[in-house]
Amino acid sequence: MEYNFQQIEQDSKKRWEAQQVYKVNNTSSRPKYYVLDMFPYPSGAGLHVGHPLGYIASDIFARYKVMKGFSVLHPMGFDAFGLPAEQYALETGQHPAVTTEKNITRYKEQLDNIGFNYDWSREVNTSDPQYYKWTQWIFLQLFKSWFNRDTQKAESLDTLIAIFEKEGNAGHAAPGNDTGTFTAEAWQAMGESDRRHILMQYRLAYLDHAVVWWCEALGTVLANDEVVNGVSERGGHPVERKKMRQWFLRITEYADRLIDSLDKLEWSEAMKEMQRNWIGRSEGAELSFTTTGGQKIAVFTTRPDTIFGVDFLVLAPEHELVSAITTPEHQAEVTQYVTYVKSRSERERMAEKKISGCFTGAYCLHPLSGRKIPVWISEYVLAGYGTGAIMAVPAGDDRDHAFARHFDIPVTNIFGDLYTGEAAVSDKNVTITDSDFISGLSVKDAAAKVLETLEAKSLGTRRINYRLRDAGFSRQRYWGEPFPIAYKDNVPYAIDEEALNLPEPMRRLPLELPHVEHYKPGPEGEGPLANVTDWVLVTNNDGEIVKRETNTMPGYAGSSWYFLRYMDPGNQQEFASKDSTDYWNQVDLYIGGTEHAVGHLLYSRMWTKVLYDLGHLSFDEPFKRLVNQGMIQGSTRYVYRINGTHTFVSQGLKDQHLVDQIRVDVSMVDGVELDTEAFKGWRPEYANAEFILENGKYICGSETEKMSKSKYNVVNPDDIVAQYGADTFRMYEMFLGPIEMSKPWDTKGIEGVHRFLKKFWRLFYDEQKGWIVTEEAASEAELKVLHKTIKKIESDTERFSFNTVVSQFMICVNELTDLNCHKRGILDALVRLITPYAPHMAEALWQQLGNEGSVIHALFPEWEEKYVTENSKVYPIAINGKPRTELEFALDAEEAFIRAEVLANEAVQKWLEGKEPKKFIYVKGRMINVVV
């Protein structure tokens, strides 16, 4: 009986289905283990072979943990809100819910095809009102909370209001800092609107203004993705930066905690480093400069010690003071420059090597020396970072130096001989010179003294600055969670607030997305919801018209907490019961790509901390251990058409002609050999193609690039599974290389793994004789092979080295085949061992071996020390570090004995050429080196 994977996989799936083997309860006497995959956005293109890489790894690990006796939660769901579905709706008129549903069905089929052990009864879908009800609920928790810097945690606004009533806000400056201070009396005297305005400065979810890409022609706001080369991707219309009112999450308040608790996570250092850099904590000072016209300009600097080296100030072109300080004679130039910068993205501005800028005509007076300092604007200063203004010290900063050079601004040297006039001195272990009262001091001492002096004059304060910005949380789109917010007299309220006095049904969550006639943007850059007047404008119990929020939430809203919903997906009363979150607790293993390093992972961490602070969770970090998977790249194939003809020349001969390089669909290529008939049928213009072959074959060129439809290099897992089976596919993806590494897909290579599975099968079945498993006792050699393998598989699985696991299985099967072993004593353990990797085949063999129940719940085999310890070692003998021969010695042999034996050896003698060895190095169990 041969390895009929189609039949086997179908039978195994049926058995699992019937026995509901993947269902997991929220109570168990077993220890728990939570394995999580980054859930997919169900795009219309379906899964390609790159997507399941991480899923296979987590599936293997989840199965392994089950067999090790854990109660394992391994769920899957869909991040179903998003731009592509809406874009598709805009083009075709199909409701995003409909296309999303269709895509999800397809994804589930594809996933099931690969044989994942998901408990589908826990599936979540972020666009399901029963799911986003809780996304909205969490948003309201954020809206109704503030971050108490004294306690370093989120608290209900009630505690803040109590403080205001008692003592005003003197002890609790607003994070946004534009409220000023007020007393308890002042607070009590305030009207509702003023109070709410002040509270907005504290809320964790708050309204402010942000700059977005605005496209006049399309009448809409565009995502960065949709702006290509300074024009809209659709239509190529001009775009500009526009300030709009937006929701934000005050993640900056959590900056320190987000940095500090990284220490307790088992993430790669690289990943932690990316998060730290993204948060970008820097300690420095905010200093105040005053223009000759009396305007105060605040600058942030990490080097207050260089204050006497300030030669000019630079403001971000969009800085609010720019128009006020610009002198009439520089007005035209400044306006022109500001217009230019408005058309530029932040990325372009940061990456720009060309120096540009513009003098405003204004001067400041140096706060300590009183020197007159010109004020410039330039795109290299960003409005969103620090105060949007810097003090430029060309002697000590590369970019400032380049700027000064470019505009011929004289440079003040404050580093003595270290500064040569050629380049800035960025070294921090230096002595400051020519700087009044800090001359001769170290950087650290000088900075402290400057701060002291400026603080005394109220011209500066110590300040910790973060690169991290508060997260923009609204989108002018349809296909996202509606905000449970409505405006009365332009003041925002949560829909359940008494002040709004909405009729009871309107106060409840979820606030569902209304049906729309079309997906076109609303007026004034508002989202499509703004067009649904009878949804937007509602009448409250007092007969007043209130206006609903027309923005929707961004993609990361639903994905910031989905791992919690899996714990208790059907709960109608809470986002998840405390019992369930206490039981499953943190995600023990999270597998996903590095592209989420700073977005999703940071937001999820913040949300978890907020829910923890507010008492809804008993842990404050969501993902204990994180493993990053690499990408599977596409392998593109090319054909070469001789210029202006229908003749295609094989790759090896292409240099003899002038050719066009054309991508062809990989499905028409076997390895690198083109199926010329299929190619002729691919497109009408190739119907009459002629070929110049080499050795009777048309050989394609190839290149590794991103797997994408447009490059014709997409490989669908369904096709691979149909041809080789899910078990082969799973093991091959693992065999490709280390999980965290990117690597190109090569369908050709899968044969080796498929052959291995067939060979594995032949340990049990003979093509002629059928079942050949015997009851004979296993030999010492066979037991050695088995236990060595168990040990290796276990340790490699634990360290996610799945590629070497597959190799070890191959080695094991090769050795057992050589030993002609068909013994139950060996094979029964081997079947359990391979279950996480090739579950379908394992189940079939497990049943045939006559075992009770499913192999899914069998125990992972254990290895015994006595079979894996060696008592001798074949040592490589090196002369001067170069291996020359080998000799076997017992591991407990005396060094003196070994030395004598080695030196007496013929081959060693030959290399010694009669000389006395200078040194004899013996590393037990490793090697022997003779130095001459």
Add this chain to the structure above:
RNA sequence: GCGGGUGUGGUGAAAUUGGUAGACACGCUAGACUUAGGAUCUAGUGCUGCGAGGCUUGGGGGUUCGAGUCCCUCCACCCGCACCA
């Protein structure tokens, strides 16, 4: 520009602590069995040399008895950069 990562045969890779570089596969070459082979099996396969040997882990330098692994330096490629998710 900033941040992170990766460079080993024709290809995917292995080498877990500084100790035999290239395990395991793909591909290729030759052969066996077979009506057939896109099944299976056997042998070979880093480069170079008739050979003894020499060379070889992106380039250059260093530490060491010994370096793919540690240090310095240079280069190339990939990913992210805040409205794709």
